[in-house]
Amino acid sequence: TIIRDWHTMDKYRVDKFYTLLRLMIQQVVQYMAKRHWNIGIIRLFNDVIFEQFLGGANNGGVHKSRGVLLHWMDVLVDELSTATTASTSQQQLTEATFLDILDPYFALFQHSIPDQQLVKRMMEQIL
Numbered sequence: 273t274i275i276r277d278w279h280t281m282d283k284y285r286v287d288k289f290y291t292l293l294r295l296m297i298q299q300v301v302q303y304m305a306k307r308h309w310n311i312g313i314i315r316l317f318n319d320v321i322f323e324q325f326l327g328g329a330n331n332g333g334v335h336k337s338r339g340v341l342l343h344w345m346d347v348l349v350d351e352l353s354t355a356t357t358a359s360t361s362q363q364q365l366t367e368a369t370f371l372d373i374l375d376p377y378f379a380l381f382q383h384s385i386p387d388q389q390l391v392k393r394m395m396e397q398i399l
Contacts, residue, residue: 278340286339293340294347301351304373308363314372322376342393345377349397374398 281289300317307313325344352373356365371378377394 290343293343294351297344297347297351298354301348301355305355305363305365309365309369311369311372314369318373318376322379325376338389341390345390345393345397348373 304313352365
């Protein structure tokens with residue numbers, strides 16, 4: 273519902289939603305780190321991300337907002353960086369696991385015409 277009505281929301285609601293997304297991603301990344309980056313948990317997370325956020329330009333007639341996708345990418349990489357440096361007792365995030373977490377984005381680029389702004393942002397965040 274939020275993504276469907278994204279273009280009609282005022283900036284204060286958008287800011288609140290961005291904050292909610294950041295907090296949600298932060299908790300999910302911390303949970304994955306506590307579970308030692310278990311591939312099963314990562315795949316469940318990826319399934320939700322792909323279906324709800326990246327499921328193509330149209331999902332049941334609902335246009336996906338580029339702003340949400342860009343914010344999600346920024347926050348995800350930032351929180352992954354924070355989670356790996358936060359605690360030495362947790363298993364470190366490997367390159368392979370990092371790529372597994374980004375798999376929904378790779379699938380989006382593979383199965384649809386890539387949004388050049390999203391590709392550029394992803395490359396900036398990763399490199």
